Amino acid sequence: xxxxxxxxxxxxxxxxxxxxxxxxxxxxxxxxxxxxxxxxxxxxxxxxxxxxxxxxxxxxxxxxxxxxxxxxxxxxxxxxxxxxxxxxxxxxxxxxxxxxxxxxxxxxxxxxxxxxxxxxxxxxxxxxxxxxxxxxxxxxxxxxxxxxxxxxxxxxxxxxxx
Numbered sequence: 001x002x003x004x005x006x007x008x009x010x011x012x013x014x015x016x017x018x019x020x021x022x023x024x025x026x027x028x029x030x031x032x033x034x035x036x037x038x039x040x041x042x043x044x045x046x047x048x049x050x051x052x053x054x055x056x057x058x059x060x061x062x063x064x065x066x067x068x069x070x071x072x073x074x075x076x077x078x079x080x081x082x083x084x085x086x087x088x089x090x091x092x093x094x095x096x097x098x099x100x101x102x103x104x105x106x107x108x109x110x111x112x113x114x115x116x117x118x119x120x121x122x123x124x125x126x127x128x129x130x131x132x133x134x135x136x137x138x139x140x141x142x143x144x145x146x147x148x149x150x151x152x153x154x155x156x157x158x159x160x161x162x
Contacts, residue, residue: 026060054085068095
């Protein structure tokens with residue numbers, strides 16, 4: 001997609017090595033509206049490569065409805081990299097509906113819990129019912145430990161102090 005308004009898109013089209021530029025800008029200018037717009041232009045150029053776009057959105061700490069929607073939609077991805085970046089972004093942004101989306105992703109494929117548990121725990125005590133329902137027997141031993149530890153940590157946080 002060519003953009004006369006944004007010369008960076010054309011530069012990246014001519015040299016993929018320039019893909020680093022949006023990443024540098026996102027890190028240097030977090031939450032900057034112009035960088036946010038550039039990322040969405042790059043998303044179109046990347047033909048919807050959600051993993052790369054999520055990396056940029058997360059690097060820029062963008063908490064926009066569009067960014068959060070891409071994160072939640074990407075929880076249905078088949079590849080672990082996209083799923084991981086989506087979960088990381090949801091943990092950072094904590095959008096409304098994010099916990100439900102994470103819960104749906106865990107129920108759809110419990111084996112992906114290792115990508116999702118940190119994001120679920122980031123929602124605090126509100127996540128306890130969801131974590132309790134994760135079927136431990138379907139998980140790898142290391143992921144089981146992570147789920148149990150996350151649940152116990154949240155129970156401790158949720159306890160009223162005397």
